[in-house]
Amino acid sequence: MDDSEDERYRAPALDKGLDILELLAGVDGGLTQAEIAKKLDRSPNEFYRMLDRLVRRGYVTRLDGDRYSLTLKLFGLAQLHAPVRRLVSYATPLMRELAETSQQANQLVVFDRGSAVVIGQQEA
Numbered sequence: 001m002d003d004s005e006d007e008r009y010r011a012p013a014l015d016k017g018l019d020i021l022e023l024l025a026g027v028d029g030g031l032t033q034a035e036i037a038k039k040l041d042r043s044p045n046e047f048y049r050m051l052d053r054l055v056r057r058g059y060v061t062r063l064d065g066d067r068y069s070l071t072l073k074l075f076g077l078a079q080l081h082a083p084v085r086r087l088v089s090y091a092t093p094l095m096r097e098l099a100e101t102s103q104q105a106n107q108l109v110v111f112d113r114g115s116a117v118v119i120g121q122q123e124a
Contacts, residue, residue, distance in 0.1 A: 079119075
């Protein structure tokens with residue numbers, strides 16, 4: 001899809017929600033509505049309803065001090081993705097055996113969009 005098609009099919013509300021989720025994914029301790037707005041270069045008022053919906057749907061939680069933080073709901077959704085679930089189910093017995101034999105923890109990591117993502121782990 002070229003840039004003109006990207007703009008023609010924009011969904012600003014969805015973009016805003018995804019921007020919030022992506023921002024919160026990289027922050028420890030959460031952010032206030034004002035901090036979110038500042039980091040996304042927008043007005044704080046633009047985020048009230050979006051944050052309310054994300055909280056009500058369980059993707060974001062509201063912490064003390066009116067801070068918002070990502071929940072594990074997206075992680076849970078990713079675990080339901082059939083290829084991930086299948087790979088983890090095949091790898092788990094092997095990872096368990098490796099952990100017992102080596103007395104070391106191990107992780108199952110996949111490469112996704114330029115980054116390593118841990119999709120499974122086994123303690124020693």
